[in-house]
Amino acid sequence: MRRTTSLRRTPRLTSAAVGVASLALAATACGGTSTEDGGDDGGKEDLGLAIAYDIGGKGDQSFNDAAYAGLEQAKKEFGYKTADIEPTDGETDADKEQRLASLAKQGYNPVIGVGFAYGPAMEAVAADYPDTTFGIVDSVVEGDNVASLVFAENEASYLAGVAAAKATRTKTVGFVGGVDVPLIHKFEAGYKQGVADTDPEVKVVSQYLTQTAEEGGFSSPDKGKAAAEGQIEKKADVVYQAAGLSGQGVIEAAAANKVWAIGVDSDQYRQEALAKYKDSILTSALKDIDGAVYALAKSVEDGKPLTGTQTFDLKSEGVGLSESNPKYAEVAGLKDAVAKAQEAVVSGSVKVRTEP
Known part of the structure; x- marks a missing residue:
């Protein structure tokens, strides 16, 4: 039985360090990309969550790595192929548009831009792929198929x-x-x-x-x-x-x-x-960036994609302070x-x- 999910869930604010796996890298016109298969799935061709990193990319031990942790959780639970793509030095909004459009065209769903810099590109691309759910972290983008994941x-x-x-x-x-x-x-x-x-x-x-x-x-x-x-x-x-x-x-x-x-x-x-x-x-x-990324992926997997502005604050336990x-x-x-x-x-x- 499919069931919906909510971003206002108990977050993993004290989760352990993100383990950055050694992945097969391939060069693309829009930056390096990593893809992962969910193991032997009997020929399943569904493409799942894809994330496009903000400046600094994977390995920042902070913002981008938190998004990667959410991707890893979704991949493990749903057993599908994922993709994560690095930014390039000096890239333009047009480069970001091409990156997001390429992921949507390949069949990844949802497609998440990690960082406010993806705002203009997502606004330009999302309407062209109405069957794809897009997500953006730290910015609000209007669109029937866009979830804006913002934090206090x-x-x-x-x-x-x-x-x-x-x-x-x-x-x-x-x-x-x-x-x-x-x-x-x-x-x-x-x-x-x-x-x-x-x-x-x-x-x-x-x-x-x-x-x-x-x-x-x-x-x-x-x-x-x-x-x-x-x-x-x-x-x-x-x-x-x-x-x-x-x-x-x-x-x-x-x-x-x-x-x-x-x-x-x-x-x-x-x-x-x-x-x-x-x-x-x-x-x-x-x-709780990893929680937001995972929750959006789960909502798509459950057939009830989240859209609109989703706010994480202290009251919803979407932000906090560590005591490690x-x-x-x-x-x-x-x-x-x-x-x-x-x-x-x-x-x-x-x-x-x-x-x-």
């Missing part, structure tokens, strides 16, 4: 700000944003508000790595490392990053200087590639302060801003 990043970041204010000893904390765009402004806004509501005496030092994604703000660990080092020189002893792959440089700098880093999107304390820095990762602001590092519980007053702040946001007594 500001709310998770608010909790990160509370944690930073409780953990700092220097009364100075940092924020590193990958690209100066409205989506990342939400992270900064929530973080600053959480800090101020917890301890108005704590100063927040903020920096964006680039003005555009094409300049490498989400894909340059060296830029993230340099920015964090600059903030640490200004006495920041907790640095929160919302910078994709660049955030790995922030975490590296924090570890080298024996200060706290706060991760983003995935539970970065549990990411294998960051294991040597994990003792310096106090917590991570989480987005044992040191999290050792910071005086931190755990209680975060729990109290979360209750206030969920109840509506605290409204978290979306602009700094």
